Amino acid sequence: MVNYPKGVHHRSQAANTLSSGKKSLKGLTFGRRGMGLEGEINQANEFYLANHLAVVHKKPTPVTIVGVDYPARSAAKITEAYFQQPSTTDYNGVYQGRYIDFDAKETKNKTSFPMKNFHAHQVKHLADVLSQGGIGFVIVKFTVLDESYLYPASKLIRTWQAHDGHGSIKYQDLVANSYAIPDSLSPSLDYLKALDLLLADIH
Template identity: 50%
Template sequence: MNFSYPNGKRYVPKEQAAARAGKEKNLAYSNRGMTLEQDLNETNEYYLNRGTAVIHKKPTPVQIVNVDYPRRSAAVIREAYFKQASTTDYNGIYRGKYIDFEAKETKFSTSFPLKNFHAHQISHMKAVLDQEGICFVILRFSSENQVYLLEAEHLLAFWSRMEAGGRKSITRAEVEEFGHIIPLGYQPRIDYIKVIDYLYNLS
């Protein structure tokens, strides 16, 4: 039997309402776009499992300041702080070449803010290039879910422009001109190796 409130709204038992809300929440989560980090981690796992490349995300340094030992065999971290990363997000090897890159995303659709990068990361990228490593950044415009690979030498040029008093971002037109769009797929999700093959004749 169905019941309705005086305003005409149908009465739904709490149990059914909770189950429905949970189902809608799960559906919403399943439809959300994955983060750039998740997509890249899945891509790198795909490469690793198929013997294509060995690329890993560097662990985030953490400073632990307070630990409790409720049992001799267990420790509980009560207080910790993230240290500022000293280099880039990912590194590894592909066809005998050292690979090093940073991954960033922005909600802006017309430019990519350079404040997303840190001076020590820029210095690290320059050092990698000086050693003839392959270094780049992967940029995602999250509003349109478009991903680009931008070689580090271009990022360094835009950074130098900013330090000289120029604009504090890379325009979308510049990303499109100097970068390389990476079509999103299923497996792998972000196949940046194809772009590396094209740029460095490694295929």
């Protein structure tokens, strides 16, 4: 196995934070697996920000705050709140002057991707983004296959409408209409590589 001094350190930190606490001698591979798709995207976004390649942030989880305590000499404590349905996607930002907007979905399925992973309001939001000239997509990861794809919003919207939000996309159809995110070390999910291919195709 090759020794990757830079990658290992970064990923190990993330794995420590995000994994379930298990240990593995195959640090590199485990580190990435332990992160989950969201962890991989966050790591990529940190890398892009630090290297002035893109500015992309995950939006905070929306919550409805019902009760707050203000203890003396301490920070305000939220004592009652509920999770809200997000009205948009989880990630947006700017890449070379362009607005980009996407969500991330993973599945253990190996042969298809269930449409129920996409909510109507997210599909509508991506359609709004496209109509304003923004770049919309979904990062889909088949976790068992360890394959990730950038699936353009234009394809998702048409497929979702054709299926009326039900059923699933066959693996082959998704792959044929997507841009594979190549294996990479730092960041492990270098999705800008796939985005460059999408941008080249739409111009």
